[in-house]
Each structure stands twice: as structure tokens, then as C-alpha cells.
Amino acid sequence: MDSRTEQVDTPRSLDDISTPGRVADPGEGISHEELALAARNHGLPLEALRYDVTPPGLHYILTHYDMPVLDASAWTLTVRGRVRTPLALDLAALRSFPAVTHRVTMECAGNGRARLTPRPVSQPWLVEAVGTADWTGVPLRTLLAEAGVEPAAVEAVFTGADHGVERGVEQDYERSLPLADAMATDPEVLVAYEMNGAPLPPQHGHPVRLVVPGWYGMAHVKWLRDITLTDTPFTGFQQTVAYRYRQSPDEMGTPVTRIAPRALMIPPGFPDFMSRTRVVRPGPLRLEGRAWSGRAPVTKVEVSTDDGHTWHEAELAPADRHSWSWRHWHAPWTAVPGTHVLTARATDAAGDTQPVTQPWNRGGFGNNAVQRVTVLCEPQ
Amino acid sequence: MDSRTEQVDTPRSLDDISTPGRVADPGEGISHEELALAARNHGLPLEALRYDVTPPGLHYILTHYDMPVLDASAWTLTVRGRVRTPLALDLAALRSFPAVTHRVTMECAGNGRARLTPRPVSQPWLVEAVGTADWTGVPLRTLLAEAGVEPAAVEAVFTGADHGVERGVEQDYERSLPLADAMATDPEVLVAYEMNGAPLPPQHGHPVRLVVPGWYGMAHVKWLRDITLTDTPFTGFQQTVAYRYRQSPDEMGTPVTRIAPRALMIPPGFPDFMSRTRVVRPGPLRLEGRAWSGRAPVTKVEVSTDDGHTWHEAELAPADRHSWSWRHWHAPWTAVPGTHVLTARATDAAGDTQPVTQPWNRGGFGNNAVQRVTVLCEPQ
Known part of the structure; x- marks a missing residue:
């Protein structure tokens, strides 16, 4: 018996390959697209809940686009926008600031999605998108103090080096935090360069990522390359289109922020x-x-x-x-x-x-x- | 809007929870059961093909049951059966033999399964169940020579510490190799205790696993605890029920062995x-x-x-x-x-x-x- 492999449609434009968010039809099974995400990304095998600190290969992973390959020796973090002194820090400069380590439980905002009816079509998590790690880095507020926050600043926008298309919008992955959260002392936001005492693995944001204790994973921008303070709230895709609680596609919705118990x-x-x-x-x-x-x-x-x-x-x-x-x-x-x-x-x-x-x-x-x-x- | 979570059936016996292998009906979507496997296990994100040696958290994983938690300091490997001198080796004893390192590409025998029509219901891989690592350990033939192979021996049976049920059969994960393969010099089978220069991670068989270069992943028994030489071919579940090429469930089929190009x-x-x-x-x-x-x-x-x-x-x-x-x-x-x-x-x-x-x-x-x-x- 022979079996044909799946048909590949012929897309003609970005709109054909990058369609609006949708929910599955009644009885519609998990598609190959959802399965491709489930095969690349992964959750915590639940028996690994026995570890206080999750080994890196068992910690959940959700990558929107591809993991970029960054050369740590050529990497630079820029801090700019509404600051008095813009910064450009290489890894050695970042490491020259006093370091702190925080143990943080991270969970994907979409955890549990595939158990919903109707099922939102995206990464099809059941219950396992979680992990805990010791993250070492520099408090974000230390870097912002070094740059000098201007009074007009209201948000910090974080840009990763990961690049792709989502619902028709080509983008670098970007998220913001209100300045009060970015400057907070508890939880203290980290610009992290170590996971469990070792350099970040590629899939966790090598060489540097944001860690925002208490928040769902979308806030913890991986492959971080820029922090820009803005004087108006950020309206990028991942802030105002994705990661909103909504009942219908037309409403503004409310932002997804902290992890529910x-x-x-x-x-x-x-x-x-x-x-x-x-x-x-x-x-x-x-x-x-x-x-x-x-x-x-x-x-x-x-x-x-x-x-x-x-x-x-x-x-x-x-x-x-x-x-x-x-x-x-x-x-x-x-x-x-x-x-x-x-x-x-x-x-x-x-x-x-x-x-x-x-x-x-x-x-x-x-x-x-x-x-x-x-x-x-x-x-x- | 409220959504109910999936119903849980009430199984009455092992036969209810552990059913025969099957293929999906026409148009049958990926089930929650397949999805649960896809969420625990994971493939290589294809952009990670750029690494000569796959970082551990990106190497594909397929665990049949749960990852057992083994204390390396209490672990022992027994070598017995048709040998002159049975062995019981702790990790220090295993490490006392001359070590070798081999770079091996490993692939799951079920890679590509979810692209078949009709779809065999199991771990639903698309194309990504592969990875390459540097494995360090002791050649299996060194250990077998130490124990002394009796002339009657025909196969080596490898038992892992992972335990579960599969199609109604409760079992430790076990696979065998013909003695000629077990004793071969190229490829050389390894009893491995390091992956990429570090102790094996939990999901790759900590503290010790088998590595069988050239063979699909089912041969590379993880969490290895026993090697028994037998004078008849092994007929365990993973050898004669699972991992056979078959067109119908009734036929004997032929064994799955080496990786196709x-x-x-x-x-x-x-x-x-x-x-x-x-x-x-x-x-x-x-x-x-x-x-x-x-x-x-x-x-x-x-x-x-x-x-x-x-x-x-x-x-x-x-x-x-x-x-x-x-x-x-x-x-x-x-x-x-x-x-x-x-x-x-x-x-x-x-x-x-x-x-x-x-x-x-x-x-x-x-x-x-x-x-x-x-x-x-x-x-x-």
C-alpha cells in the first residue's frame, strides 16, 4: 500500500500563508500546522515536576519564529529612547554590573489551550507548559538607572532578535512593560545571561533574555537586543493584537499579564x-x-x-x-x-x-x- | 462562554487503558492522546540542523513511559546470562574501563508517522525526530569480553529502568541485539555515560544508556540497568510486537533495525x-x-x-x-x-x-x- 504525503497548497502572497487567528470548527482535529508547533516546542514531562529547578531540556519552550543564531562575542544590547545617556553594552559590559540570581517559575500564557472547546488554533498545549529555573543577570532597573530615565518615559519596549510573520504582520518579537513594572524591586525584572549557572541555551534566548517574575512567558523576551523607553504606550502586535483576553475578534480585550494560580x-x-x-x-x-x-x-x-x-x-x-x-x-x-x-x-x-x-x-x-x-x- | 474540559472515561481494567495498536479512521484528527505524547516528547527545531552537535535540549526525545529518577551513586549495571563471570558495575567501575567517544546521529523509527495516510496512532512525528550527539562511554564489546561470552550466547538483551504498560503488556523497556552486532567494532556499540562531555541529562538516560550507531532510536536503551546474554533470540514486546514492519496486525513482520537515508x-x-x-x-x-x-x-x-x-x-x-x-x-x-x-x-x-x-x-x-x-x- 502506498500513502501520499500531505498536499502543499500554493500560496501567492503573505496573506495566504499568514492568516487571522481562528478557533477550530466543531469536531475539527488538531491540524498538521498545530502539530508542527507541538513537535518543535515542548512542555515539561510531568514527572519532571520532581525537580526544584528544571533541567534546561525539560523546561517548556515556546518559540514564535525560529531560534536566531547569535554570536555572543558580537552581541550588543542597546538601551535608548527616553533616557539621558543611551547605552550599548556588550556581554562583558553587561557582566560588569552586579549580578543577582532569581528562581522563577515560567508558564506559557497559552497553557491548557488545546483542552478548550472550541479550540483556539495555535500551539496546542494541554497542561504542561511550565518550568522553573535559576536565572542570573543584571536587574533591569540597574541598567535603566545607568542610562537615566527621562520623566516622560512611560514604558520600556523590549526587542528580540527573532523575526517572522504572524497574522500577516512581519515583525521582530517585541513586548513592553509599564515603567513601574520595569523598575520594580519585587518582582525584580532581570536582563539574564545565565540559566541554572550556565550560559543560556539557544532555545532559552542565548546570549541574553528578559526574565519578568510572575508574568506569563510572552513577557520574557528572548534573544534580547534592544530596550527602548517610550513616552506613549507600545502598540506593537504582541501587545495589542496577540496576548489579549477577548471573546470576539473585534474587541480590544484586556492584556495578558501575570500567571494565574x-x-x-x-x-x-x-x-x-x-x-x-x-x-x-x-x-x-x-x-x-x-x-x-x-x-x-x-x-x-x-x-x-x-x-x-x-x-x-x-x-x-x-x-x-x-x-x-x-x-x-x-x-x-x-x-x-x-x-x-x-x-x-x-x-x-x-x-x-x-x-x-x-x-x-x-x-x-x-x-x-x-x-x-x-x-x-x-x-x- | 464556558467550555467544558475533555471527558475522562472510567477505565475498569488494564485492557481499557492499554488498547491494541491501530490506525486512525479516514479524516480522524490527532487525538488528545497523541497530542499528550507530542507535548512531552519533542523533535529538533529544524533551524537547529545548523549545529554539528545538537545541544541536549534540542535533540529529539521519545520516552515510552516516564523518565525514571535514578541515583547515579546507587546505580549498578549487571552483565549476566551466558557469560563466564557475571558483572555488577557501579558508575566508578564502568568509568574505570578505557573510554571512547562517538558522534552519532539518532533518529526515531517513527519519524514521519503523522504524514502517513492512514495515520498509525502513536507519537505523531512529522519530520523532526533526529539529533546528533557526542556519546562517551565504554564499548559494549569491552564489557562482554570482561564477562566472557559463552559459546551458546546468541543475543544480548538490554533492560532499562523505565517501566510502563503498552498494548496491555506491563514491562520494563527491553530490546536485544544479535551478538554479532553487540560485539561489532564498526559501528561500535557503547555503554554511554556522557553526552557532549557532560553527564547524561535525565531525558537521555541518566546515568547510563546504550548507543547503537546507525540504528533507529528504539535500540539505544536508556536508563540501562541490565545486560543479559541469551541462548535464544529475545521475544519481548519491543522486539516482536512493536518495532516491526507490517502491513496487517496479524503478520509477524520484519524487524526495524538501521536508519534509512x-x-x-x-x-x-x-x-x-x-x-x-x-x-x-x-x-x-x-x-x-x-x-x-x-x-x-x-x-x-x-x-x-x-x-x-x-x-x-x-x-x-x-x-x-x-x-x-x-x-x-x-x-x-x-x-x-x-x-x-x-x-x-x-x-x-x-x-x-x-x-x-x-x-x-x-x-x-x-x-x-x-x-x-x-x-x-x-x-x-
Whole structure:
């Protein structure tokens, strides 16, 4: 038997290859385009929640265009716009500023998108687009103080070296932060050149990226090459077209900013290859995982072993100095033969918690519906 | 608008969660199960073909079950069965043997599966499940010589510490090699403890894995814990049920072994985020990529810029001492406005080449149909 490979359409213009955002039709399966993104990018294999700090190859990755190849020895960061003294810093100059290290949990704003109905067509995450790393670099406010912020400045615009087309707009990847966030001390925004004590890997922004603790991943501009202070709010594609909470394509929407609370569980036992359903033996075991929020400290994690009918409070690891990193939690469970749906939900000090039913938005952003882990308990 | 999350069925037994292999129905989209595999595992982002040696986080990964967490200081490799002196080696003992390093291109046997019609339901690779690394370790034949191979031995069976269920069969991941392959000098099978000069990352088999140059990835057993020489051929799941070329589920099939030739191109220009279609400017540019075969050295790479109507021979990098690693190739191309479908095909010294139309098999193994890269050339 022969099988043809997929047909390639013949695009005639940018509009043919770069179409407006859309949601999938009822019953429409994941397309080859979504699959191509899922094959290049990747989430955290959930068993890797056991690491306090995620090894680089297991930390989630979402690259909009291609990873650019940058020569660290030729790289320069410019700081300009509404500053008194524009800067042009090479890596040695950047490293000459006092360095700090922050442990930060990062999550893609589109995490959970593929579980929505109707499904926004984009990177099809289920639940795993997260990771935690130790980022070392220079506080952004140190660089801005060095350049001297003019009173007229209201935002800092960050430009990466990654270049592509999105919904018909050719662009370098660019995002902004309000000046108050850019200058904040907690969380402190970093211009980072090390991940877990080593130079940034290519896929995490080599040689330099922005790290914005508490914010979804779109704010952490990779392959950073320019910071421009502006006297009007930035209206670029990734700020005003993409990364907005919207119900319809016509509305302005509200910006995607900080990470909503979420708890994830290390799936217990062992999996079936294809269904990923878990198998455990009868008897006592420990449920454990991580919980985080970019809005306020996590104050409570609850666990349910009966698909959300009843909840029990898990034990949270003590708060430590890593206030922008996930926290470990654990809870005892005695597995009895049968099928169980396990879930956990996090609540933060701002009173936000995780929904069981996810409110829908057109971009599929900020989803934090509880994870559901189906477990079959069988005697050996 | 609210959206429900996916329903979780209630499995009653292992047979409910671990079903026979199947192919998708006509028009059946990628399922959440396939997507869960695509989100955990990942391919090589094709722009990373520019690296001679793939950084670990960009090298493809396919994990059948969960990554086990192994304590390197407590790890032991046993060598037993049809040997004169069974061995139990800790990491220090393994490192005490003379080490060698081989640069090896590894590819998943299921690469290309999701491009088949009908689609075998499994990890849905398109074309990107490949990577190249420098693996350091002890030649397997050194260890087998140390143990003393009995004349009755015919195969070596390798057991990993990864445990799960697959099509109803609970198992540790296990594969075998014929003794002749296990003892060969070229390619030389490695018991490897370093990747690119560093300890193996968790997802690549920490602390020790098998590396079988020239073979598809299923042979390179990760998290290796036991080697047993047997006097009959191994009939375990991964040898006789999975990883066979078959047209129907009932036939015995033939084993999946060595990597078929393939060339991949670094997609030129820059992409559209969603369609991944490429955009280039008019003018001369260099097409380049990598080519490999696990059967014999690559002898020729041809490039077509008109969807396979005409072909031109690319320049292959000179053969070097890395005979089991991919080779760089390049070819000039002058882009003119319009749409172009670029492709490349590799031929090896055994006379094998890449098909334009892929012969189908039920597991979706050994696909090496040519990659097709659609490029829109537009003036700035």
C-alpha cells in the first residue's frame, strides 16, 4: 500500500500563508500546522515536576519564529529612547554590573489551550507548559538607572532578535512593560545571561533574555537586543493584537499579564504508553506536585481523589526566599482497587483559585482549570 | 462562554487503558492522546540542523513511559546470562574501563508517522525526530569480553529502568541485539555515560544508556540497568510486537533495525508563526542541511527547487572520522518572486535513496519520504 504525503497548497502572497487567528470548527482535529508547533516546542514531562529547578531540556519552550543564531562575542544590547545617556553594552559590559540570581517559575500564557472547546488554533498545549529555573543577570532597573530615565518615559519596549510573520504582520518579537513594572524591586525584572549557572541555551534566548517574575512567558523576551523607553504606550502586535483576553475578534480585550494560580501533580504510578493513563498498586502512597501563582503567594493546595467531589488540604512546603518559584506540596492517599480521578487546586493570597470549568477566551490564554489525572488501581 | 474540559472515561481494567495498536479512521484528527505524547516528547527545531552537535535540549526525545529518577551513586549495571563471570558495575567501575567517544546521529523509527495516510496512532512525528550527539562511554564489546561470552550466547538483551504498560503488556523497556552486532567494532556499540562531555541529562538516560550507531532510536536503551546474554533470540514486546514492519496486525513482520537515508534542509528565510511557511527575499542564497544513513555512508544529496521535477547535486562536506554522524550539505539557489517547494534527497553507498511517495506500514516506521519546504519569495 502506498500513502501520499500531505498536499502543499500554493500560496501567492503573505496573506495566504499568514492568516487571522481562528478557533477550530466543531469536531475539527488538531491540524498538521498545530502539530508542527507541538513537535518543535515542548512542555515539561510531568514527572519532571520532581525537580526544584528544571533541567534546561525539560523546561517548556515556546518559540514564535525560529531560534536566531547569535554570536555572543558580537552581541550588543542597546538601551535608548527616553533616557539621558543611551547605552550599548556588550556581554562583558553587561557582566560588569552586579549580578543577582532569581528562581522563577515560567508558564506559557497559552497553557491548557488545546483542552478548550472550541479550540483556539495555535500551539496546542494541554497542561504542561511550565518550568522553573535559576536565572542570573543584571536587574533591569540597574541598567535603566545607568542610562537615566527621562520623566516622560512611560514604558520600556523590549526587542528580540527573532523575526517572522504572524497574522500577516512581519515583525521582530517585541513586548513592553509599564515603567513601574520595569523598575520594580519585587518582582525584580532581570536582563539574564545565565540559566541554572550556565550560559543560556539557544532555545532559552542565548546570549541574553528578559526574565519578568510572575508574568506569563510572552513577557520574557528572548534573544534580547534592544530596550527602548517610550513616552506613549507600545502598540506593537504582541501587545495589542496577540496576548489579549477577548471573546470576539473585534474587541480590544484586556492584556495578558501575570500567571494565574495553578497546581500540578506528578502523575503517580506508571503510565500506559499511548493513553498516558496511570496504574498504581493498592496501598498508601504520596501524592505530590508543585503550585504557583504570579499574582500572590500560594496559600493553599487542596487535593481531591474523587474527581472534585471532596477536597483535602495538602501540606505545602514552607515559604522560602524563592517567592517567584513554585512550591512543593504533598498529600497522603491510600489507593484501593478501581478507577480514581485525582486533582489538585491552588489558591493564592489574592484569593484567586483554579476553576473546575474553564472560562473560555478566543486566544486560549490564562487557562488554569484543574488538571485531572485518571488512575487505575490494580493488584500486581 | 464556558467550555467544558475533555471527558475522562472510567477505565475498569488494564485492557481499557492499554488498547491494541491501530490506525486512525479516514479524516480522524490527532487525538488528545497523541497530542499528550507530542507535548512531552519533542523533535529538533529544524533551524537547529545548523549545529554539528545538537545541544541536549534540542535533540529529539521519545520516552515510552516516564523518565525514571535514578541515583547515579546507587546505580549498578549487571552483565549476566551466558557469560563466564557475571558483572555488577557501579558508575566508578564502568568509568574505570578505557573510554571512547562517538558522534552519532539518532533518529526515531517513527519519524514521519503523522504524514502517513492512514495515520498509525502513536507519537505523531512529522519530520523532526533526529539529533546528533557526542556519546562517551565504554564499548559494549569491552564489557562482554570482561564477562566472557559463552559459546551458546546468541543475543544480548538490554533492560532499562523505565517501566510502563503498552498494548496491555506491563514491562520494563527491553530490546536485544544479535551478538554479532553487540560485539561489532564498526559501528561500535557503547555503554554511554556522557553526552557532549557532560553527564547524561535525565531525558537521555541518566546515568547510563546504550548507543547503537546507525540504528533507529528504539535500540539505544536508556536508563540501562541490565545486560543479559541469551541462548535464544529475545521475544519481548519491543522486539516482536512493536518495532516491526507490517502491513496487517496479524503478520509477524520484519524487524526495524538501521536508519534509512534522509536529508533535511534548514528551512531558509523566516517563518510564519502558525503555518510555518517560509518567506525569503529575491536573490541568491544558500540552501543547506544535513544528510545521514544508518546503512552506509551518504554518497549524494540532491536538491530540487521545483517540487521534485528537476534535481541538482548539492555539495557534501568531506567524509571525516565521524562515520555514524550526519553530513553537512549545501547548494546555491537564486530565489525569484513566487512560491517554491524545496526538497532534498539523500542516497547512500548501499544504493538506498529517499522516496517521494512513502510506502506505508502499520506502525509508521522507517519513513524517509523527502521533506517538502514551501517558500514564498517576496520583495521586502
